[in-house]
Amino acid sequence: MPLKKSEIKNLLESNDDKLFQSADEIREKYKGNCVHIRGLIEFTNICRCNCFYCGLRRDNKELERYRLSEEEILNCVQRAVNAGYKTVVLQGGEDMFFDSGKLCSLIKKIKKYDIAVTLSIGERSYDEYKDFKTAGADRYLLRIETTDKNLYAKLHPNMSFDNRIKCLYNLKKLGYETGTGIIAGLKGQSIDSIAEDILFFKELNADMVGIGPFIAHPNTPLAGDIKDNFDLSLRTMAITRLMLPDINIPATTAMETIRLNGRLIALNSGANVVMINMTTAPYRKKYEIYPNKSCINDSPEHCVNCIKSKIESIGRKVSNSKGSRYEN
Numbered sequence: 108m109p110l111k112k113s114e115i116k117n118l119l120e121s122n123d124d125k126l127f128q129s130a131d132e133i134r135e136k137y138k139g140n141c142v143h144i145r146g147l148i149e150f151t152n153i154c155r156c157n158c159f160y161c162g163l164r165r166d167n168k169e170l171e172r173y174r175l176s177e178e179e180i181l182n183c184v185q186r187a188v189n190a191g192y193k194t195v196v197l198q199g200g201e202d203m204f205f206d207s208g209k210l211c212s213l214i215k216k217i218k219k220y221d222i223a224v225t226l227s228i229g230e231r232s233y234d235e236y237k238d239f240k241t242a243g244a245d246r247y248l249l250r251i252e253t254t255d256k257n258l259y260a261k262l263h264p265n266m267s268f269d270n271r272i273k274c275l276y277n278l279k280k281l282g283y284e285t286g287t288g289i290i291a292g293l294k295g296q297s298i299d300s301i302a303e304d305i306l307f308f309k310e311l312n313a314d315m316v317g318i319g320p321f322i323a324h325p326n327t328p329l330a331g332d333i334k335d336n337f338d339l340s341l342r343t344m345a346i347t348r349l350m351l352p353d354i355n356i357p358a359t360t361a362m363e364t365i366r367l368n369g370r371l372i373a374l375n376s377g378a379n380v381v382m383i384n385m386t387t388a389p390y391r392k393k394y395e396i397y398p399n400k401s402c403i404n405d406s407p408e409h410c411v412n413c414i415k416s417k418i419e420s421i422g423r424k425v426s427n428s429k430g431s432r433y434e435n
Contacts, residue, residue, distance in 0.1 A: 127375065162395040167327065173393055211241075251307065
């Protein structure tokens with residue numbers, strides 16, 4: 108459903124809950140009633156970047172750093188496969204220890220399980236993206252965070268907005284199912300800029316869009332900026348469903364963190380994907396992008412059973428497919 112910027116802004120500022128019903132109806136029409144489960148593996152919390160909102164930022168000296176070995180990563184993959192998941196997401200900070208050679212070797216081993224592989228490891232060169240694709244990577248998540256160039260510069264020291272955009276278009280060019288998204292409620296963010304973000308998703312023709320509410324981390328420059336960004340993130344997500352009716356949209360863990368049953372609310376408002384953390388203790392607690400993450404003390408096996416029952420409680424079912432945007 109094409110919307111003008113003025114219409115998007117009106118929906119973002121409205122208190123009308125009909126938006127969520129409309130988004131859910133569009134989701135059902137284009138994506139059906141299946142929920143795709145992705146097995147998330149947070150394989151390194153080391154990052155070269157210093158983003159103001161992120162607990163993994165380079166200058167956070169309070170964080171105990173880790174890298175999973177290839178064996179540990181593959182053990183997490185096996186857990187996901189055993190649970191019946193058809194996609195794993197390798198997510199980490201921009202840790203250059205994991206170069207093209209290491210990652211390509213790992214991707215090839217994971218693909219032997221006949222599952223889809225999504226990478227979420229930040230900005231890399233065109234040639235590296237090409238290598239990962241050749242090795243078998245199917246999807247790539249790279250959130251733009253904000254399309255407001257001035258705000259982007261304030262929040263991402265020594266990073267280039269133009270390079271971020273270039274990376275996203277490189278991923279599309281190489282044939283990845285390309286995911287992006289924003290943090291809703293960032294300090295300095297406006298309704299106008301969020302409307303521009305949504306129009307960018309449409310322009311990019313993103314295959315996946317993740318919308319997470321901003322949650323302040325105490326060891327970042329944005330510590331103390333405490334407010335409830337749930338409704339704003341939910342509205343942004345729902346409008347994105349209207350604009351891109353056939354894409355995959357996750358009910359994010361951050362939504363669950365700040366609102367009881369936040370993921371179920373999101374699933375009833377246009378979302379069709381849930382990521383389940385397959386990372387094991389003690390690493391889970393150390394991947395602290397934001398504090399008090401939901402389900403942080405639960406085992407992967409507990410999460411598997413819990414989310415299945417919750418999905419079924421709202422009349423949906425867990426998909427048994429790899430969950431491509433374009434599958435019938």
